[in-house]
Amino acid sequence: xxxxxxxxxxxxxxxxxLPALLLIITMSELPFLLNFFYSFTKxxxxxxxxxxxxxxxxxxxxxxxxxxxxLLFTFKYTICVVILTNVLAMALAIILDKPLRLKxxxxxVFFMPNIIGLIIIGFIWRYIFTRGFDAFxxxxxxxxxxxxxxxxxxxxxxSLVLVAVWQSVGYMMVIYIAGLQTIPQDVLESAALxxxxxxxxxxxxxLPLIMPSVTICFFLTMANNLKVFDLVYxxxxxxxxxxxxxxxxxxxxxxxxxxxxxxxxxxxxxxxxIILALTLIQLRIFKQREVEL
Numbered sequence: 001x002x003x004x005x006x007x008x009x010x011x012x013x014x015x016x017x018l019p020a021l022l023l024i025i026t027m028s029e030l031p032f033l034l035n036f037f038y039s040f041t042k043x044x045x046x047x048x049x050x051x052x053x054x055x056x057x058x059x060x061x062x063x064x065x066x067x068x069x070x071l072l073f074t075f076k077y078t079i080c081v082v083i084l085t086n087v088l089a090m091a092l093a094i095i096l097d098k099p100l101r102l103k104x105x106x107x108x109v110f111f112m113p114n115i116i117g118l119i120i121i122g123f124i125w126r127y128i129f130t131r132g133f134d135a136f137x138x139x140x141x142x143x144x145x146x147x148x149x150x151x152x153x154x155x156x157x158x159s160l161v162l163v164a165v166w167q168s169v170g171y172m173m174v175i176y177i178a179g180l181q182t183i184p185q186d187v188l189e190s191a192a193l194x195x196x197x198x199x200x201x202x203x204x205x206x207l208p209l210i211m212p213s214v215t216i217c218f219f220l221t222m223a224n225n226l227k228v229f230d231l232v233y234x235x236x237x238x239x240x241x242x243x244x245x246x247x248x249x250x251x252x253x254x255x256x257x258x259x260x261x262x263x264x265x266x267x268x269x270x271x272x273x274i275i276l277a278l279t280l281i282q283l284r285i286f287k288q289r290e291v292e293l
Contacts (some may be wrong), residue, residue, distance in 0.1 A: 035265045039224045045261035057266030066242065067267055070250040071274075077157060077246065078225040081164045085221050086214070093176030094202075111170035118167065122234025125163045127233075140144070153243035156236050160244055164231060168224070172217045178277065179213030180206070208289070215286040222282060227277050247271050 015133025039057055041050035061067050092110060096103045113121065131148040137145035149159045183206065191205045207214070229248035232238060238245035238253075245253075251271065 004176070006023065019086060029259060031281060036269055038262050039266040039269045041262040044259040045255070045264040046066055046259070050262060051170065053262075057263050058270065060263065061267050061270060062117075066245070066250055067247070069242065070245045070247045071271075073244060074226060074228070074247045075158065077164075078222060080161045081168075082218060082221045084161065085168050085172055086217055088165065089172035089217065090176050090284045092173045093180055094206075096173070097177055097180045106172075107174070110173055113167045114171040116167070118230040119234045121163065121167055122231050125159070126235050129159060150236055153240050156240060160232060160235060164225060164228070172221065175213050175217050176210065179210035183209050196245045202269045203283075209287060210278060211289050218282060218286060220278065224276065226278070227271075 001136075038050060040052060040054060042053045042057075043050035070238050076191075096107055096110075100106070124239045133145040133147075133149065136142070147155060149155045165274050187205065187209070188201070190202055196204060199234045227250065228246050232244060232246045232249050238249045247267070248271075254267060255261050258264075
């Protein structure tokens with residue numbers, strides 16, 4: 001009797017979840033499988049019948065200088081953003097976790113950029129780097145405001161990094177604050193009585209205990225910045241030239257601007273495998289360093 005009731009309840013749960021499951025399969029999994037199929041074809045996206053060409057798209061991709069250069073830029077950009085974002089977010093979290101009078105106001109101010117979409121942020125900062133900096137230069141005569149932040153390939157990628165860090169640091173700060181608040185005070189007090197203070201306290205006690213938060217923050221920043229598209233598209237457009245073209249922007253150009261949909265999907269599949277491998281490695285490394293209370 002109990003088994004029948006359990007089966008009956010499970011059946012109703014399955015029916016309840018079925019619409020959402022079908023929606024996920026239709027809108028996410030099915031397009032992914034179709035893209036995997038199209039990566040083996042030569043197709044413009046408009047022709048009725050794709051032409052099967054096997055692994056040719058993958059061989060061409062691995063020799064394509066545009067793909068390799070955009071991949072190199074994406075890695076360079078991601079490494080810089082991940083390190084700067086997490087270091088600054090950790091520092092802000094430690095400061096704002098202390099009993100300060102206006103700490104809630106500061107938390108709100110630092111978190112606010114995360115509410116704004118990256119496309120809007122890109123256009124806002126594009127205006128700041130051009131018209132805004134010109135106005136600042138006229139007022140202050142400081143050389144830094146006269147530099148061509150978006151027109152010089154040596155500065156354009158730095159502009160992207162600065163804006164990305166500014167946008168994401170508040171969100172990571174909140175996660176780190178949540179991690180810091182899970183540390184029992186008696187652990188910190190006992191360590192202080194043993195003479196553990198300052199940097200030694202941070203690296204020996206605090207950091208190991210908040211490794212779950214570190215894992216989450218590194219995963220989010222790495223995954224989000226590896227697939228960056230909207231910020232690059234709005235702020236630099238991949239320029240000057242192709243110096244700030246991320247892999248996602250390159251895939252977009254190949255698929256939709258050059259009408260080489262099969263070739264673009266092959267690049268997307270390769271990039272997916274790279275992200276998957278890096279994510280699994282990162283999670284494995286950080287998971288081994290987590291400490292349970």
